[in-house]
Amino acid sequence: MEQVLANFVPLLSALWWPFVRAMAMLSAAPVIGEAMVPVTVRILVSVVLAILMAPVSGSQGMAIEPISMAGVAATVEQAVIGGVLGLAFHFAMSVIATLGFVVSSQVGFSLAVMNDPLNGTSSDVISALLAMLAILVFFGIDGHLVITGVLGASFKAWPLGGGYGPLLLQTVAWNVAWIFSAAMLLAIPIVFSTMVVQLGFGFLNRVAPTLNLFALGFSMITIFGLLMLGQVVRFIPAHYIRMSNQVLDMIQQQMRATGHG
Template sequence: MEQVFNQLLPFLSALWWPFCRILAMLTAAPVLGDLMVPVTVRVLVALVLAIVMLPLTRGLVGPIDPFSLHALVATVEQAVIGGVLGLAFHFSMSVIGVLGYLVSSQMGFSMAVMNDPINGTSSDVVSALLSILSIIVFFTIDGHLVIAGVIGASFHAWPLGQGYGPLLLQAVAYNVSWIFAAAMLLAIPIVFSTMVVQLGFGFLNRVAPSLNLFSLGFSMITLFGLVMLVEIIRFVPEHYIGMTNRVLEMLQQQMRAAGHG
């Protein structure tokens, strides 16, 4: 029995740390890391990917005693790298969520709240609609395969036990502001159109207060918002792909910097 354990220990050691990085990335990644995906499915996918990538990662895993403090530090290191990579991919999905919130607040749909099984919270109908659209686009562009490719490339850029450097964390942290800028860029047409309608009804109500035009203001703002949403929603997939490409470019720059370092 001891001989069998000694033969399995190197295999399990070579499998454990890639599994930790892949599981952390899948947990933080969009769609695959949502609450609608069971934890058992996520763990099974991470285990399968770790086994598939064994020829890629076997030579990159150094001799580490699995029952030492070094092994614990290496496990935390892999979890941090995977979590940061998954968080970077989550930026594109977060932009769609912020866009839905901005649009709903301007159109008056923020009062129509529904339970969101994806995030386990309540969200408005516009955000739910845009989230479903972004999930469809995610699988249309083979986002799950892109994530698997990034995982494999990350083992060459940040091998086990050699750290991850501060550049990766800084690049992801600095790009948080990009979420709000990209969401606001998409929401500007709806925000501007609803503001124009509100100003117009304000002037008309000032000129003829007896007509009580504010009673029509809510329905007109909703109507204009829906028209602008129809015009904008067809550009959302293109912007989502562009944002995903930007995330990939950022990760490639970090991997090249880690490789040269």
């Protein structure tokens, strides 16, 4: 029995480090890290990934005692690496959410807010529909397999105990700006078209103020905005795939910069 325990404790110690990195990455990753996915599911998936990644993560964790200052530092290191990688993939999903908010505020749907019992938040109708579309595209392009592959490659780029350079964190932080630029790039046709309709009804209201065209203009803006959204939606999957490829290129560049990618 003592021999079994003596062999079990090092094995458990070796699985702890990939588990922490996988758990942090899945908690920040899109879809899997949402509140609608139970924490127990993420824990079970992280355990499975830790077992699969044990040969890739190396044997450095065998020499680190988890209950020590070095173990605490290594745990924080793994959590930061996994969280930053998952956050980078979350950017592409945030673009779709930002797009839905901008479109809803333009077409007058920002007042139609639904309570989401799964996530515990409130979201407008268009944002919810675009989020469902992004989730379908995520699994359609095997995004979960891509995240798993990046997790395995991260152990070669940033091995356990090798330290963590802030270059990846800085790059991810500096790329936050393209979330808003990419969302506005998709929302510009809808924003411009609804602005033209508003200007047109504004001029008509000046010509015939007794007709109260603003009341008619609100419904017309909503209808016209939905028609424009129907034209833009077909470009969202390709745009999401392009943004995901940009995130992958960013991560691969940082892996090459470490000299291990």
